[in-house]
Amino acid sequence: MILVTGGAGFIGANFVLEWLRSTSEPVVNVDKLTYAGNLGSLRSLQGDDRHKFVQADICDRQVVDDLLATFQPRAVLHFAAESHVDRSIHGPAEFVQTNVVGTFTLLEAAKAYFVSLPAERREAFRFLHVSTDEVYGSLGPADPAFTETTPYAPNSPYSASKAGSDHLVRAYFHTYGLPVLTTNCSNNYGPLQFPEKLIPLMIDNALSGKPLPVYGDGQNIRDWLYVADHCSAIREVLANGAAGETYNVGGCNEKSNLEVVHTLCDLLDELKPAPKGSYRELIQFVTDRPGHDRRYAIDAGKIMGSLGWRPMETFETGLRKTVEWYLANQDWVNGVKSGDYRKWVELNYADRSAGVA
Numbered sequence: 309m310i311l312v313t314g315g316a317g318f319i320g321a322n323f324v325l326e327w328l329r330s331t332s333e334p335v336v337n338v339d340k341l342t343y344a345g346n347l348g349s350l351r352s353l354q355g356d357d358r359h360k361f362v363q364a365d366i367c368d369r370q371v372v373d374d375l376l377a378t379f380q381p382r383a384v385l386h387f388a389a390e391s392h393v394d395r396s397i398h399g400p401a402e403f404v405q406t407n408v409v410g411t412f413t414l415l416e417a418a419k420a421y422f423v424s425l426p427a428e429r430r431e432a433f434r435f436l437h438v439s440t441d442e443v444y445g446s447l448g449p450a451d452p453a454f455t456e457t458t459p460y461a462p463n464s465p466y467s468a469s470k471a472g473s474d475h476l477v478r479a480y481f482h483t484y485g486l487p488v489l490t491t492n493c494s495n496n497y498g499p500l501q502f503p504e505k506l507i508p509l510m511i512d513n514a515l516s517g518k519p520l521p522v523y524g525d526g527q528n529i530r531d532w533l534y535v536a537d538h539c540s541a542i543r544e545v546l547a548n549g550a551a552g553e554t555y556n557v558g559g560c561n562e563k564s565n566l567e568v569v570h571t572l573c574d575l576l577d578e579l580k581p582a583p584k585g586s587y588r589e590l591i592q593f594v595t596d597r598p599g600h601d602r603r604y605a606i607d608a609g610k611i612m613g614s615l616g617w618r619p620m621e622t623f624e625t626g627l628r629k630t631v632e633w634y635l636a637n638q639d640w641v642n643g644v645k646s647g648d649y650r651k652w653v654e655l656n657y658a659d660r661s662a663g664v665a
């Protein structure tokens with residue numbers, strides 16, 4: 309049994325689905341179901357008793373203690389977070405609460421649980437913390453890519469809260485011997501991503517004939533990784549990573565935002581032509597994000613060299629799969645936008661109190 313936090317979000321849901329496709333080991337999935345949590349993403353697991361869903365807040369120590377004691381997981385995989393930079397600019401408090409206090413609460417509970425385990429189970433236990441490249445700050449055009457030893461320099465409330473959580477995770481290894489692993493990953497894209505993030509937002513706006521809002525001059529650079537490749541990296545780190553180590557994960561796909569939007573428009577022109585003209589005509593340059601980091605780039609040499617991990621998708625193949633998924637899953641998108649999926653949750657998860665569903 310593994311315990312996953314945030315498994316109703318974008319990356320967590322992709323991870324849980326893939327885990328249960330490829331192993332028989334059960335998952336207990338703890339998620340608060342914020343606006344970003346969507347049990348509709350896990351609909352295909354209905355009736356699969358290897359998946360136990362629990363609606364709970366990771367800041368609730370009692371619930372976390374109870375879950376660890378009840379399910380006795382061999383590992384905690386911590387995906388839960390407030391994850392959207394723009395939201396963190398408008399309302400940072402929730403980011404500090406979930407990302408810092410929530411991670412601290414999990415670490416405290418995991419430490420108590422770890423100490424209570426018999427020696428052979430303690431040996432195997434892992435706490436895997438899923439984090440971001442944004443903790444390293446912003447690169448200039450000629451700077452080398454982020455490595456695991458790049459100094460932390462977070463610039464947004466989101467990245468500062470993730471940096472705080474990373475430091476706590478590190479401290480629990482060095483001070484208490486909790487066997488932690490940390491992954492710092494670049495921008496993910498793929499199926500099931502909430503349409504507030506660049507790629508699904510642009511697809512959704514284009515299909516609705518709405519403007520495509522590019523921040524600033526569109527020359528900010530992100531290093532894109534297909535979500536399934538991130539999930540395979542997490543599995544590899546869980547299986548073979550060394551306790552106390554951090555691993556940078558990235559796809560070697562540095563693209564400017566404008567390049568990403570152009571490629572998306574061209575794919576949509578091919579797969580779902582607009583009634584007239586090209587989707588590129590919808591692009592609008594809008595006021596920049598405050599404190600907008602200029603460039604992120606990941607050096608994934610450590611995970612590739614020491615664990616043999618490789619991404620399977622190029623940006624071109626991954627983006628095509630993503631656009632095809634959104635075109636084929638407009639019900640999911642409309643449900644997320646309208647909040648309809650919550651009705652599905654009410655119907656299918658009658659017991660949604662902070663207990664075991």
Ligand code: NAD
Pocket residue numbers: 313314315316317318319320338339340341342343344345346364365366367386387388389390391392406410438439440441470492493494495496497502
């Ligand atoms: P997401 O916003 O799609 O999902 C987050 C999930 O966490 C949601 O299901 C939400 O309901 C849940 N959650 C939030 N607060 C909670 C709380 N207090 N208690 C329990 N559950 C709570 O995020 P995502 O994009 O899937 O990101 C997952 C993790 O990966 C995050 O830690 C994020 O920082 C990290 N990450 C994301 C990216 C990316 O590009 N999306 C890149 C690198 C790292």
Ligand code: TDX
Pocket residue numbers: 391392393394439440441442494495496504505506507509521522523528529530565597
């Ligand atoms: O409408 C938009 N227009 C635009 O130009 C949006 C939503 C974004 N952008 C730009 C801002 C960024 O430079 O696109 C880039 C990507 O933006 P987001 O999708 O919001 O991602 P980013 O801010 O880079 O952060 C993401 O990657 C790292 C995730 O949201 C984080 O959780 C992760 O840690």
